[in-house]
Amino acid sequence: MIGAPLQIANVEGYLLTVLIWVGIYGLMALGLNIQWGQTGLFNIGVIGFVAVGGYTSATLTIPPSSSYFGGFGFPFPVGLVGGMLAAGFVAFLIAIPVLRLREDYLAIATIGFQEIIRLVYLNEEWYAGGPRGLRVEAPYRDLWESALPGVNFNWMWIIMLVLLLVIFYVVLERLNNSPFGRVLKSIREDEDVALAAGKYVYGYKMRSFVFGCMIMGAAGSIQAHYIGYINPDFFWPLITFYVWIALLLGGSGNNKGAILGAGILMLFLEGTNLLKADLALVSSTQLDAMRFALVGLLLVGLMQYRPEGVLGERRSLFEGGGDSGGSADAD
Amino acid sequence: MQTEQTESEASEGVTEPILAVEEVTKTFGELLAVDNCSFEIEDGSITGLIGPNGAGKSTMFNVISGFYQPDSGTVRFNDEDITGLPPNEIAHKGLVRTFQITRDLTEMTVMENMMLTPKNQTGESMFRAVFDRGTIDRENDAIAERADELLELFQLDHLRDEFSGNLSGGQRKLLEMARMLMLEPDVMLLDEPMAGVNPTLENDIVERIEALNREEDVTFMIVEHDMGLVMDLCDRIVVMNEGTDLAAGPPSTIQNDERVLEAYLGGGS
Numbered sequence A: 001m002i003g004a005p006l007q008i009a010n011v012e013g014y015l016l017t018v019l020i021w022v023g024i025y026g027l028m029a030l031g032l033n034i035q036w037g038q039t040g041l042f043n044i045g046v047i048g049f050v051a052v053g054g055y056t057s058a059t060l061t062i063p064p065s066s067s068y069f070g071g072f073g074f075p076f077p078v079g080l081v082g083g084m085l086a087a088g089f090v091a092f093l094i095a096i097p098v099l100r101l102r103e104d105y106l107a108i109a110t111i112g113f114q115e116i117i118r119l120v121y122l123n124e125e126w127y128a129g130g131p132r133g134l135r136v137e138a139p140y141r142d143l144w145e146s147a148l149p150g151v152n153f154n155w156m157w158i159i160m161l162v163l164l165l166v167i168f169y170v171v172l173e174r175l176n177n178s179p180f181g182r183v184l185k186s187i188r189e190d191e192d193v194a195l196a197a198g199k200y201v202y203g204y205k206m207r208s209f210v211f212g213c214m215i216m217g218a219a220g221s222i223q224a225h226y227i228g229y230i231n232p233d234f235f236w237p238l239i240t241f242y243v244w245i246a247l248l249l250g251g252s253g254n255n256k257g258a259i260l261g262a263g264i265l266m267l268f269l270e271g272t273n274l275l276k277a278d279l280a281l282v283s284s285t286q287l288d289a290m291r292f293a294l295v296g297l298l299l300v301g302l303m304q305y306r307p308e309g310v311l312g313e314r315r316s317l318f319e320g321g322g323d324s325g326g327s328a329d330a331d
Numbered sequence B: 001m002q003t004e005q006t007e008s009e010a011s012e013g014v015t016e017p018i019l020a021v022e023e024v025t026k027t028f029g030e031l032l033a034v035d036n037c038s039f040e041i042e043d044g045s046i047t048g049l050i051g052p053n054g055a056g057k058s059t060m061f062n063v064i065s066g067f068y069q070p071d072s073g074t075v076r077f078n079d080e081d082i083t084g085l086p087p088n089e090i091a092h093k094g095l096v097r098t099f100q101i102t103r104d105l106t107e108m109t110v111m112e113n114m115m116l117t118p119k120n121q122t123g124e125s126m127f128r129a130v131f132d133r134g135t136i137d138r139e140n141d142a143i144a145e146r147a148d149e150l151l152e153l154f155q156l157d158h159l160r161d162e163f164s165g166n167l168s169g170g171q172r173k174l175l176e177m178a179r180m181l182m183l184e185p186d187v188m189l190l191d192e193p194m195a196g197v198n199p200t201l202e203n204d205i206v207e208r209i210e211a212l213n214r215e216e217d218v219t220f221m222i223v224e225h226d227m228g229l230v231m232d233l234c235d236r237i238v239v240m241n242e243g244t245d246l247a248a249g250p251p252s253t254i255q256n257d258e259r260v261l262e263a264y265l266g267g268g269s
């Protein structure tokens, strides 16, 4: 699912594919950033919420049929918004009991959820075709081809992703630079302080978590319509791991960093793909094993040399603040 | 329910207690951390809370501020039963606390720390945070002004844009107090605010407390081990031992109280 192997003959198509995946991962990483980067919520079930967004969006937009649930034939925007709302709603239901408990429970619940939801989609064939999945039409294709004949349709996805990324980026930045964002940060740093300061921590965590999952749902919707079909195989936990890598690489806590991290991730995944597809240096299984080793190395290197990621917001802590005389005062 | 000790004081202060702890018990499994403890704090006073290590002082603060649920007993604040309310609601009623081990918002600047606390900020709503920047900017300006005043008072103004993780231990204690003052509290519970602080800074903290008490009418309860300091600073002292209130009264009485001396000698402090 990482994109088509490189075909030198079609560089434009290849680059577009890579960029589209940067955009999709960028959305997921933005969603994770408000949760982990701003609030310290440990969501390790990212792909589960992406799946809910994707499946819901598919169900809402495909034509009716007896071989799967519904098929409501709504236009794409309804699918997109519906997918976001569904992902947000599921997040809300999971969070109700879990966010009251200590942090580790969210991790347990989300990792469990992402596995369960994939199995549900796999086994409940009446709903979305089980392992076969659903065919999902790309929206606006006819419109695009009549308006811009000969222009690669994938530009449509680029435009849509850039629009979504910009919208979410602006919204998230405004949230981050507001009293709301201050409270999220204080929860990330020490939620007892937030409580002592009079903040209703549970409500803030809930809003942060649900909103983050809605963005992941949007990523799922785009992904399903872009690929043109959806089945449980797109939603392995490995993807959650990749989203985390993207965020940590780019810089946890920084929205630009989240998107940048998605770019670095794709460079890495595609770079290693190249070894297999075009240079034929390694086999598929070797590649998978090697990727894991390389990701590990990358992370170790990161922790060593730049623990806050490329654009991480925790920067000045590590550069030391001696200049202002802050730490000069012995206690 | 009044204890003998508080009765003896009815003569010296006519003010109502702003905070009353009544027969509070708190256990951790088998361990009785607070055992049927009662005391009162007068409005406008500086009350010391002393007692040997493990006497239950911090646990008491946690019960009062809503971080722990007591097994029994009540906490009354401004004549209202606040027992079992969540910490955030208690803080918003004007009863705030600091932690014995300073809690930092390490990766937030000193100013962000200060601006976090004021209540009912418009921009705490997600919708307004995105779509009502004008109001937020105006409110931020007003809050920042107050924050700057307090930072100046606490001599932290030169560290305004420093990450609080880069402050010294003493400065963190000051920042924690200043941060909580942004809530404009009626009562502050300070858990060992002078522990690990150098003498100069200790003097500063004492002065701040006295100034706030005098000028802004903040009532204090302070846990502190330095007896000389407590006797100087406090109008009244409550002594806890083995989870319960052992004695309460003005410093002069407490200093000569047999039971207190015994508890301290027995407690090995």
Ligand SMILES: Nc1ncnc2c1ncn2[C@@H]1O[C@H](COP(=O)(O)OP(=O)(O)O)[C@@H](O)[C@H]1O
Pocket (backbone or CB within 6 Å): B028, B031, B032, B033, B051, B052, B053, B054, B055, B056, B057, B058, B059, B060
């Ligand atoms: N969260 C906790 N869990 C278990 N025991 C605790 C907890 N907090 C305090 N205690 C115990 O309760 C007793 C009172 O502790 P504390 O209130 O911290 O005393 P003080 O602040 O007077 O030194 C001690 O024996 C301590 O070990």
Ligand SMILES: [Mg+2]
Pocket (backbone or CB within 6 Å): B057, B058, B059, B100
């Ligand atoms: Mg203590």
